[in-house]
Amino acid sequence: MGDTGTYGVRAARLTGVRAAVPGHRHTAAAGRRAKPRWYLPAVLGVDAGVTAASAALVLSRTGQPHPGLSALVAMATWVAVRALRHRYRQDELGESRGALPVLHDWLILVAALAVLSVATAQTPEPYPALAALAPGLVCTLVCRRWIHRHLTSARRVAQAVDRVLVVGEPGVLDAAVQRLASRTDHPYAVVGTVVIGTGTAGAAAAPTGTGDRLDPELDGRGAGHRVVDAARRHHAELVLLAPGARLTGDRLRELCWALHDAGLDVALTPGLVETSVKRLAATSVAGLTVLRVEPPLGRGAQAALKTAVDRCGAALGLLLLAPVLLLLVVSIRLDSPGPALYRQVRVGRDQEAFTMWKFRSMVTDADRRKEDLAARNECDGLMFKMRRDPRVTRVGRFLRRTSLDELPQLVNVLKGDMSLVGPRPPLPDEVAAYDATALRRLRVRPGMTGLWQVSGRSDLSWDETIQLDLQYVDNWSFSSDLDVMSRTLRAVVDGRGAY
Template sequence: MTTTSDHAQATSTATPSRMLRYLPTSALIIDLLLMTIVGLVAIVGRRHLDLFASSASVEEQVVIAGPLMILGWIAALVILGAYHRDVFGVGTDEYRRVLDASLLAAGITGVGSYLVKFDLSRGFFVLAYGLGVPALFLGRFLLRRALHTARRRGLLRQRVLISGTRSHVDEIAGVLGREPWLGYEVIGALTPEYDLSEETATGLPVVGNSDEVTSLVAHHRADAIFFAGGAVGSSAQFRRVVWDLEQSQVQVVIAPSVTDVSNERISIRPVGGLPLMHIEPPTWSDASRWGKRAFDLFGSAVLIMAFAPLFLVVALQIKLHDRGPVFFRHNRVGRNGNEFSCFKFRTMIQDAEALVTGLQEAHGASALLFKMKDDPRITPPGRWMRRLSVDELPQLFNVFLGHMSLVGPRPQVAREVALYDSSMSRRLHVRPGMTGLWQVSGRNDLTVEEAVRLDLYYVDNWSMLQDLSILGRTVGAVLSSRGAY
C-alpha cells in the first residue's frame, strides 16, 4: 500500500485551483455588463423603431425603472440558482435557470408597473427583455467556452480523489479522463482496507484506505471526493463520512456504476429517505418515428438543392482526373440489417476495393472501422474532398430515399457488421447517419472502442435536440478537418 507520506512531496507541489470560486462573480459581472448594454440598445431602438408609440420620454422612464429592472433581474437569477457554482460548465440547467429567471423578472416588471401605474414604455420593455435573454445566453456560452478551453490547458481544474474498489475507481477515472473539459484531475485512489495494492490496473496511485477519507482529503487538498462502488460498507458509515467532511468545503459526489446514460433518462426519487435512481428505457425506438423522418426528408431536400452547383463542380473534377466513374456505390448495412447502396463521390483509384485486404495485413489494422491516414489509394481530388467531407454529400440522396438519416451511427459494410458482438448490434436499431457523435468528437482519430461507444450512446439516448446539436457541431468539425482522411 502506498502511504500518505510517500505522496506528501508530490502533492505539495500541485496547488489545486481555487479560482473556480470566482466563477459566480465573473458571471454576475458579465450579466450586469450585458444588461446595461442591452438597456442602452433598447433606449436607442425604442426611439428609432418607434415601437408602441408613446408621448412619454423613454430616457426619463429608464432613469427610474432601469436600475430597478436590473436589480430585479439579478435578484431573480440569484433566487433561481443561476449563480450556483455547480451549474457552470456542463449541462443545460444553467441556461434553463437563466430563462426562468428572465421570465420571472419580466413578469414582475410588467405586473409591478401596472400596479403602481408607472407608464413604462412598452417598446423599451419588449426590446430590453427580448434582446436581454439571448444576450445572457451568449454571455454564459462564452464563459463556458472560456472555462472549457482553460480546463483543456490544465487550468481551473478540480483535484479529485476516488474512493472504491480498484475496478470501480478505474471505470470512473476513465470517464473523467476522456472528458478533460469537465475539469476533473484525478490525483489518486482510496481502496478498501483489505486491498494492499499500490496502484490500480490503469496505473492510478493508491494513496490510502477508504476509511481514511477525511484526513486524506485534507492532506492532498482535494476539491472533490468521488465515492464509487465498494467505497463504504453501509449507509451509516457514509453518513458519518459526509458529516466529517461538512466543514472542509469539499464536494462530495456519489458515482454509481452507470455510464453512457443521458440525464434525460435518469431521475432521482427518494423513498423513505433512500434516494433511488430510476433509469428510463433506451430511446432508440423514438429515433425511428415520423418526426425524425420528416426532418430528414425536408432537410435532405433543402441541402440537395443548395449543394447542386457544388455537385457539378466535383463531378467534373473527378471525371477529368482519370475518366473513371463519378460516383462510388457500395453496399452498406442499414437499419435492422437491411442492405442498401450508399452513394459517395469517388475519391480512390478504380480498383481500390481489391487492395483492402492487403493493406489491412500490411499495417496490422483491424477490419472493423478500417481507415488509413495516408491511404495510397486516394486520388489527388479525393484528398481535398475527404478533408472537407465533400465526398459524402451524395448520401443526401440516401437520406431522401429513407436508407439513411442526417444523424446516426456510421453506415458499415457487411464484413464489418459480421464482427459485431451483441452490444455493437444495437447500432442497427436506427438508420445510419451522414454525421454522428463520433464524427464531431474526433472522427478517424478516435479508437475503434471509442467510436463504437459514442455510436451506442447515441442509439440509447436519442433526442431531437441532440440531433440538432450534432448537426451544428458537424460544421465546426468539417471546417477544422480534425480527424478527416
C-alpha cells in the same frame, strides 16, 4: 481525450495546493474550482454590450421608435433571462459548449420582449427586431465556446479542479479512478485513495502511487474518522464514495455523517457509465434510495419529429443544393475517368443492408486495391483509414476535406435508410467482426453526421468511436440531434480528421 500519463501530471501539479482549514466548510470551499475571475465580466460584457449595441444600431437605422430605450430594455431583459437561468453562476461558467441552452434563453428573450411590446403598445416591426437581437445570440454562443475551451485547457494542467479522495473496495475503486483518469475535461482530480479491505489493486490506482487502507471490520464511526484523516492529509475537498459489498446501508450513511461534519463534500458513484442524467430519477422506497434509469428513447413524439425533420431536411437540401451537386458532378468527371457517383453496400438499423451513395473521391478500382494497402491501415480497429491514401483523386481530397462527398447521402435520408444525425454507417465486413457491444450501435439509423464526425472523425481510435456511438444510441433525444447539427458546421470548416 486525456490519458493516464496526462492525468498523472495533473495530480502531481496539485501537490502544492494549500490545505483547507479543517472543520470550516466555507474556508475549505473558497479555493475549489478557482476559475479565472475574468470569466464572469467577459460573459456579462458580451451579453449586455453586444445586445445593447446591436439593438440600438439596427433599430435606429430602420427607423423604429425609441431605439435607445428599446436597446436598454433588450439588454436588461437578456441579462435577466440569463441570470434567472443561472448562466452566471460560478459552477456554470465554462462547463458546457452546447448551443441549445443559449437558444432556449434567446427564445425566452424574444417571447418576453414580444409580450412587453404589446403591453406598452410599442410594437416594432418583427424583422428589424429579430435582426437587432440576432448578434447577441451569435456572440453569446461564440463567447460560451471560447470560455469552455479555455477552461478545458486549464483543467488539463490541474487548474479549476476539485481535489478528490476516492473511497471504495479495490475493484470498484479502480474502475472509478481509471474512468476519471481517461479524461481531463472534468473538474475531478484524484489526489488519493482509501481502499476498504485487502488487495493490491487500489495502490496502483492512486495517483501518488500508494493508497490508504481501511480495515473492513471498523464500525461506521471509526471508518469515518479514518477517511476524514486521509482527506485532510491529501488536502481533499471532496470525497467520492464507490460503494461495494462492504460499503452499503447504515455504514455508508454514517460515513457521510462523519464527512459532512468535517466540512467535506461527498459524492457517490453508482457505477453507471455514459448514461445521461436526463435518464436518471432519484426516489426513495421504504427508506432505500433508488436511482431509476429510464430506457433510451426509441418511439414517441421525439422519434416522429426526428423522422419528419430527416425527410423534410433531405428534400429541402437536395432542392437548394442542386446547382452545387451538378457542379461537383462535372468536376469529378473532368478530374478522373469513371462515374461521378459511388455506391456501396452499408449496414443500417437492425443490421439491414442498404445501398449508400457518395460522390466518388477515389479511383475506380479503389476497392480492389484495398487489400494491397491493408498493412498501411492507420486505424486501430475494424475501419480502414489512411491519412495519405494513394487511391484518392485530386478533387476527391477536396471533397473529403470539406465533407462534400457525403451530400448524395441526402437521397438515403429521403428514402429512410439513413438519418441526418446518427452513428457512422459501417461496412458488412466490419459488422461481421462486431462483438455484442459494437452491435448495439446498429439499433438506430446511421447518420450523415454524428458525435463521431464532430469529435475528430478519423483521428479517433476505434474504442473512442464505439464509445461515442453508444453514447448517442443510449442517450438520444431530439435536442441532442440539434446540438450535433450545430457543431457539424464547425467540424466541416475545421476539417480535423477528414481524410
